[in-house]
Amino acid sequence: MLPTWLKEVLEILKPEIKTTIKIENLHVGDKIVNVNIDSNQTKNSLEYKPDQKFLTINLPALPPEIRKQIEPILKKAVDVEDQTLLEQSTEALLEDFVKKENLPENKETLNFISQNVPTDDVDIWRKALYIRGCFDELKETTDEDIKKAIGYKIKRSKHDVISAYGKKGNNIANLCTANYIKTWLMPLYKNSCELYPMDINKAKESFERIYQKITEELPFTIFVAGEMNKEKINAEAKNRLKYGMDFFNIHGIGRQNIKTITAFANDIKSGNNPIFEVEKIDEEGNVILLVVNVKIDKKL
Amino acid sequence: MNLKLTFSKLAKKDILNIFDKTVNADGCVVEKKDPSQKVLAIDGNELNYDEFAGIKKGSEIFIKSDLNSIVKLADILSSR
Numbered sequence: 001m002l003p004t005w006l007k008e009v010l011e012i013l014k015p016e017i018k019t020t021i022k023i024e025n026l027h028v029g030d031k032i033v034n035v036n037i038d039s040n041q042t043k044n045s046l047e048y049k050p051d052q053k054f055l056t057i058n059l060p061a062l063p064p065e066i067r068k069q070i071e072p073i074l075k076k077a078v079d080v081e082d083q084t085l086l087e088q089s090t091e092a093l094l095e096d097f098v099k100k101e102n103l104p105e106n107k108e109t110l111n112f113i114s115q116n117v118p119t120d121d122v123d124i125w126r127k128a129l130y131i132r133g134c135f136d137e138l139k140e141t142t143d144e145d146i147k148k149a150i151g152y153k154i155k156r157s158k159h160d161v162i163s164a165y166g167k168k169g170n171n172i173a174n175l176c177t178a179n180y181i182k183t184w185l186m187p188l189y190k191n192s193c194e195l196y197p198m199d200i201n202k203a204k205e206s207f208e209r210i211y212q213k214i215t216e217e218l219p220f221t222i223f224v225a226g227e228m229n230k231e232k233i234n235a236e237a238k239n240r241l242k243y244g245m246d247f248f249n250i251h252g253i254g255r256q257n258i259k260t261i262t263a264f265a266n267d268i269k270s271g272n273n274p275i276f277e278v279e280k281i282d283e284e285g286n287v288i289l290l291v292v293n294v295k296i297d298k299k300l
Numbered sequence: 301m302n303l304k305l306t307f308s309k310l311a312k313k314d315i316l317n318i319f320d321k322t323v324n325a326d327g328c329v330v331e332k333k334d335p336s337q338k339v340l341a342i343d344g345n346e347l348n349y350d351e352f353a354g355i356k357k358g359s360e361i362f363i364k365s366d367l368n369s370i371v372k373l374a375d376i377l378s379s380r
Contacts, residue, residue, distance in 0.1 A: 003303060034304040039311035059314050071318045077305060078319075078355050084377065085315070086354035086363060088306045094370050101374070127367055160367040 002027060005077035006035065009057075012069050013046065016062065020046040026055070036088065037074065093153075100133035101126065109181050116189055118208065121172065121215070124165050128176035131157050135177055135253070139285060171215050174223040178251050178289075185211065219243035224252040230264035238275065241294065247279060250290040258288045265290050312352060319360065323349045329362070342369045 002010070010017070010027040017026055026032065026048070033053040045061040048054070059067055077083040086094065100106070106129055113125045131154055138150045161169040175181075192207040193200070213219055220243065222236050237248050252261045268278050279291040307315050316322060320332045321339055329347040331337040341347040341364045342356075354363035356373060363369050 006303065032303065034306060037305075037307040037311045037315065039308065039314045059311065074305075075318050078357055079360065080357075082357045083303070083305050084354065084356045084373075085305045085307065087312070087352075087365065088308055090353035090363065090365050090370065091304060091306045093365075093367070094374060097367070097370050098374050098378075123368075123371060127371060130367065157367045163366075164368045 002032070003077070003081055003083065005073050005081050005083065006032070008073050009035075009070055012066060012073075013057070016045050016066065020044050021048045023048065096153075097130050100130050103133065106133075112181060112186055112189075116204070116207065117185075117211065121168075124161065124169055124172045125176060125181075127157065127161050127169075128173040131161070131173050132177045132179075168216055171218055174251070175215065175218075175221070177253070178221075178223070178249075180214070180221075184214065213243075217243070220245040220248050222248060222250045224250060224257045224261055226254075226256060228257075228260060230260055230267060233260065233264045234267075234273065234276075237292070241275075246294045248276075248292050248294075250292065252288045252290075253286055255286070258283065258286075261288050261290050265292075268292060312349070315355075316349075316352065319355060342372050 007027060017023055031050070031053055032055050034055070036054065036056045038056050038058040039060055040058050041060055043056075043058050043061060045058050045063075047056040047058070057070065059071075062070065074085070078085050101110070109129060110126070113122055117125060134150055134154045134157065138147060138154070141147055141150065158170075158173055161173050165172070188210055189203075189207045192203040192210070195206060196203040214221075219240055222233060222240075224233060228236075233250060237250070240248065250261055250264070252258055262281075265278050265281055267273055268276050275295060276292040277295055279293045280289075281291075282289045313323070316329060317332075321329050322332045322335065324330045324335055327349050329339040329349055329352055331339065339347050339362055341351070341362045343364065347362050347364065351364040351366070352362065353365035353369070354373075355361065356363060356376065361373075361376070363373055
């Protein structure tokens, strides 16, 4: 059923509908799912795409007396009838976010996050999951234009997370893309519960200490970004020796980062690195994980 | 299916006008009747024209185009 505001708009637009898009009964049945307001001097006052049930109302091309009647109704639609009004690309982003968040494969992760991660970080992880969803989408498409659009979506979303949450936001976004919730955080939480089986609060405190360390300082993880070279990776890894870990995970996405990480691994394999040894390299598609061990005599 | 009401980027200024808002010399969205009164976005910060991306009821919540605002809006809409 059409909302009241749209019924009023279609009533006022009846003569325009008849002359411009030549449809008699647009107000009847399920013929409109999206009304878009445009302001384009070169187009007609109305445009209707029946396959998408998409009606465009082009304000400057309307007869002035009709425009004068329509505009207050649009205001009323939002203020009184609780209609949300969004710019087209923002509506698409909202829809995309809700769709990805409700994917069945995210249910377990979201439950874990909402129950076990500090409250202040929950929204960061939700946004990180969205970014990961975009990466998954990227893997599944071969169309170059669509890939470009998704790439832009990822870049923009990451920028939004970093601008709101700084270094921790960046870390969480990367940790999430690298699936650390399932491979590290869930097992660590389980471990904490096993350490303190009779005291859930102590278990949660123990987990939270580890969680904060991982998300704020990345004690055993390096995410290689565009500007890093193998020397920088080595420096980052050396800097993390203070945490006393005996291994590091080095992650990279994209051809250039894969090249850089491979060069670092090759340096180690050829004996040029006194501190580390290669445990394994997993390369799949556009993603690489290099695991290096710290040589026994170099551990702190 | 919920009806969607959207606007194109070209219609931004017209939409602001419908809601009695305008843009000042600094590019901030302000009240037409009182340009000293800046419009705040859903995140509580001033709203730049470039960032303006929508309006929701509830003392007219102005939406920005970033992921952070979208998540807030998604939560408001799902709690309806």
